[in-house]
Amino acid sequence: MTEPRVSVVITAYNAAEYLSAAIESVLAQSHPADDVVVVDDGSTDASAAVAQSYAHRGVRLIRQDNQGPGAARNRGIRETSGELVAFLDGDDLWLPNKLERQLAYLVAHPETVMVSCLRWRWDQTTGERHIEYFGVPPGRILAHENVVRNVIGNPSMTLIRRSVFDAVGMFDTQLRWGQDWDLFIRIASYGPVGFVEEPLMIYRWHPGGISHHRGIERLDMFQSIACRGIARIQPAWRRPLLLARRLSWDQCDRAAYASQVGLSRARRVWHAALGLALFPFERPVSKTKRLLRSIFGDDSYAAVGRRLRSVVYRPIGEREGLERF
CATH class of the missing domain: 3.90.550.10 (Spore Coat Polysaccharide Biosynthesis Protein SpsA; Chain A)
Incomplete structure (x- = not known):
């Protein structure tokens, strides 16, 4: 052939x-x-x-x-x-x-x-x-x-x-x-x-x-493309769930972008909280981490993560003070 x-x-x-x-x-x-x-x-x-x-x-x-x-x-x-x-x-x-x-x-x-x-x-x-x-x-x-x-x-x-x-x-x-x-x-x-x-x-x-380039406009365009695609999905009863999942992804992306370009903490937290609330059944750990990053900031979040890892992976006999951390 x-x-x-x-x-x-x-x-x-x-x-x-x-x-x-x-x-x-x-x-x-x-x-x-x-x-x-x-x-x-x-x-x-x-x-x-x-x-x-x-x-x-x-x-x-x-x-x-x-x-x-x-x-x-x-x-x-x-x-x-x-x-x-x-x-x-x-x-x-x-x-x-x-x-x-x-x-x-x-x-x-x-x-x-x-x-x-x-x-x-x-x-x-x-x-x-x-x-x-x-x-x-x-x-x-x-x-x-x-x-x-x-x-x-x-x-x-x-x-x-x-x-x-x-x-x-x-x-x-x-x-x-x-x-x-x-x-x-x-x-x-x-x-x-x-x-x-x-x-x-x-x-x-x-x-x-x-x-x-032009992150907010790009995210707006992605959301428009997704909604147009969801509107054509058959059977129609699947659309509300798909839309909820899409809105959650969109808000998480906006939270990540807000953090990346240094937008206000209030805006970061708003997007991250919406991302978790709109559909908490998908990627709950990832969305919760994003919310915590938005609240405390990437640097503070990373510092806490390093501290926790240093305690968790310390030999058993060296873990005194864990309760005080």
């Missing part, structure tokens, strides 16, 4: 510092892509020149005025022809077997319309790396879980059948943030989504990434 052709769409906006490594990670795949395009979304740095330097290795450069990542990905979809489409943000990386593992999954599961994976998160400021997990526990319905929060990941993690775009549409260019989550909600409602349960890409976090 002839394997389906794979097209790769790399999108870049002022990503010259990272783009070469991203392109190299695509060209180093154990299963080569059949078509690779870089869509430069109006960069003002050397991103286009970096992409053009790979023309002799079959990489095509497409330039357009700045229209946002959704429009850039849509342009890449239209400019390619493979039956399968993979995306890579210009500041992310693929591990060498990403396409091979995901292509094998889709061939083995012809009913699946999209496959995702786990990912490494690499903080470019601290060097810290850890694996981030996606998907849903057994027994949960992915289409329902995915309207509460994005459990599929980002476009760099996916391989999608081109026919899906004809059925559900492409990225919504009217959305400043969350275009990928909005599309994934539509795809999960359309057909089965699979996962390769291993990290196949590296998400390179850095302060210049678009996903880290």
